[in-house]
Amino acid sequence: INRNSDNWSEEIEEEIGKAVEQAKELQEAASSFLNGTTSEEQSLRSRAQSLDSSLRRLRSLLHSDKSNLLDPKLDEDLQRARCILTDGDAASFLPVKPQGRFLRMFLGPINVRAARKDIQLKVKEEYNSYRDRTALLFLLFPSILLILRSWIWNGCLPAFPVQLYQAWLLFLYTGLALRENILRANGSDIRPWWIYHHYCAMAMALVSLTWEIQGEPNCSQKQRGVHLFLQWALMQGISMLLQNRYQRQRLYTRIALGKAKRMDVVWGETAGVIGQLWVLCPILFILQAFEAYVGLLLLRTALDGVVSEWQVIFCGILLVLMAVGNFVNTVQTLMAKSRF
Amino acid sequence: INRNSDNWSEEIEEEIGKAVEQAKELQEAASSFLNGTTSEEQSLRSRAQSLDSSLRRLRSLLHSDKSNLLDPKLDEDLQRARCILTDGDAASFLPVKPQGRFLRMFLGPINVRAARKDIQLKVKEEYNSYRDRTALLFLLFPSILLILRSWIWNGCLPAFPVQLYQAWLLFLYTGLALRENILRANGSDIRPWWIYHHYCAMAMALVSLTWEIQGEPNCSQKQRGVHLFLQWALMQGISMLLQNRYQRQRLYTRIALGKAKRMDVVWGETAGVIGQLWVLCPILFILQAFEAYVGLLLLRTALDGVVSEWQVIFCGILLVLMAVGNFVNTVQTLMAKSRF
Numbered sequence A, B: 001i002n003r004n005s006d007n008w009s010e011e012i013e014e015e016i017g018k019a020v021e022q023a024k025e026l027q028e029a030a031s032s033f034l035n036g037t038t039s040e041e042q043s044l045r046s047r048a049q050s051l052d053s054s055l056r057r058l059r060s061l062l063h064s065d066k067s068n069l070l071d072p073k074l075d076e077d078l079q080r081a082r083c084i085l086t087d088g089d090a091a092s093f094l095p096v097k098p099q100g101r102f103l104r105m106f107l108g109p110i111n112v113r114a115a116r117k118d119i120q121l122k123v124k125e126e127y128n129s130y131r132d133r134t135a136l137l138f139l140l141f142p143s144i145l146l147i148l149r150s151w152i153w154n155g156c157l158p159a160f161p162v163q164l165y166q167a168w169l170l171f172l173y174t175g176l177a178l179r180e181n182i183l184r185a186n187g188s189d190i191r192p193w194w195i196y197h198h199y200c201a202m203a204m205a206l207v208s209l210t211w212e213i214q215g216e217p218n219c220s221q222k223q224r225g226v227h228l229f230l231q232w233a234l235m236q237g238i239s240m241l242l243q244n245r246y247q248r249q250r251l252y253t254r255i256a257l258g259k260a261k262r263m264d265v266v267w268g269e270t271a272g273v274i275g276q277l278w279v280l281c282p283i284l285f286i287l288q289a290f291e292a293y294v295g296l297l298l299l300r301t302a303l304d305g306v307v308s309e310w311q312v313i314f315c316g317i318l319l320v321l322m323a324v325g326n327f328v329n330t331v332q333t334l335m336a337k338s339r340f
């Protein structure tokens, strides 16, 4: 038995010695790999940066050529070079847009940029499906509140479910704002307004949490604002679903083009996508008008003295601002698209 | 002149041609670099994983050796191999702990793990300095409220500043919870409780926002809970500063050890750090007792019928839970340390 256990302990000793060796080797290999890739990355980075700046210079040269001495094909060539640089693998080595203050505030200085294009696309797809799930809740939550209001609560919402809904909105908008900032860091061209819009929505959700909903003699008059807000949220759910359908189709077009390596086509607005825009935009404009209307109504209830809390005025102003901003930015987007 | 502009356009044409060439070359280089590193990374990853599992197996073998047949030096060797693997460059290739649901909920599926050890340490340092800045505000905010309360507000806090403070707390705890989850993904050994603790604190801040502060005949009796809570927050600011000093010293010790590549020392609790623990822990225990006391007082005001909102009961229960959890986890940490 002694002999046996001697054998056993020798074996273990050997194995442990081997493990230590392996650990050292692995450390060596990992360290040399990391050092090697760092220097290679550095060189790719500087090449990408210098190409980027020379493309910029050439473009401004071309655009300053008023007399049209130059071949128009040159512009296309330049466009193509730009696409190769910004939509291919080299894009990972372009200088990073500085990550916004919002991300730094919540996450600290971590890097949220994915190195590979396919992961970036995955992040975007996940964002879209998150919005889908959200849109359903956006429909469900206010509908339930409105239905219960007229069936059970006799036109007077109790505070708790409304506050639950507002807390959910706060959580939701924070998540959306974080995700959109992350998308931006990953090279999305999202207009800054759509992100600011979510900051405003966060502020509104936060403020409305502190807002006294229930109470005093005339409950249903006091809750007129909340009631309108819920109806607006319902409509927003529908528009979000449409918007998502549109955005998803756009993304798929881009991925398909990307897979086919047709980078010499400027990412196109294909016919199907444009068609959807024609359905979407009127709905968006109606929603935006309704948003402004709800805002103005809130302001009026406050000024009429029915409800005199500062929260009501604040939310009213925010809603009007958001409606105007949304309208202006939607119009600007459409104008930019029609220029192509 | 014609000759001249011909020359010019030729030059530009040439330059653009060169740029397109460069873009193609760069795309090629970037793509082959990314593919190359992917496969090498893969192999390092599988080596790290197999070493990791064999170390685990050996350790359990050693620990099952009740009869002490084996050389105790073997345990040290094993420890050393573990340190090389988990604290060196190879650590980047160990399988990633799945990122928690909390991060996925807010950020989606992005990777928050830094590849390099030095960046991971930077993230940790930034977390510490964030906590420092926070601790100062933690002192400032409640002090101002308490001072104004007795000097200007005659013992009755107005709602707005308190709600501002609660909104700040919500923002703060969300940030801390996100950052701690990120640290965890980057290999920190933080106990899950300290993160759950911040989830509870988030819930409390959210709920207290909906809590009616002002009003009704006896304001100062109604605000007894808020008042106590502010005093507790003051004390917490002080303890946070001490805690930060301690954590920073611990981190510096680790960085220094890491820089000296003395990975054969198990990350030590050095004498200076242990000394600080002796100062810190009594203060922590007092704080935790006070936390439970505030919670119980809230519960009593609710049960006495002075304030009968559900928010008061909820916050009371949460505070007691948090105090108990903090206490248990602090004791467990100390016990684990004394075992070394």
Ligand SMILES: CC(C)(COP(=O)(O)OP(=O)(O)OC[C@H]1O[C@@H](n2cnc3c(N)ncnc32)[C@H](O)[C@@H]1OP(=O)(O)O)[C@@H](O)C(=O)NCCC(=O)NCCS
Pocket (backbone or CB within 6 Å): A124, A180, A183, A187, A188, A189, A190, A191, A194, A236, A239, A243, A247, A250, A280, A284, A287, A288, A291, A326, A327, A330, A333
């Ligand atoms: C008008 C609209 C449909 C145009 O969408 P679009 O064709 O994708 O617009 P752009 O071409 O400018 O898109 C650029 C980028 O921003 C993103 N984006 C555009 N609008 C966005 C929005 N509202 N939210 C988030 N991302 C948006 C796009 O996905 C695209 O991202 P990518 O570069 O990663 O592919 C869209 O902006 C929209 O829905 N706006 C109205 C929103 C609104 O008013 N909501 C509230 C209703 S009250």
Ligand SMILES: CC(C)(COP(=O)(O)OP(=O)(O)OC[C@H]1O[C@@H](n2cnc3c(N)ncnc32)[C@H](O)[C@@H]1OP(=O)(O)O)[C@@H](O)C(=O)NCCC(=O)NCCS
Pocket (backbone or CB within 6 Å): B124, B180, B183, B187, B188, B189, B190, B191, B194, B236, B239, B243, B247, B250, B280, B284, B287, B288, B291, B326, B327, B330, B333
């Ligand atoms: C008791 C205490 C001082 C021990 O700290 P410690 O020596 O760092 O504890 P551990 O060795 O278990 O630390 C393991 C890791 O968790 C981290 N950690 C420990 N406690 C933490 C806390 N409360 N918050 C955030 N991170 C913490 C450490 O920084 C370390 O991280 P690392 O692996 O990245 O280096 C600390 O846990 C503490 O301060 N607890 C009390 C907190 C409290 O009760 N606060 C509320 C007062 S009412």
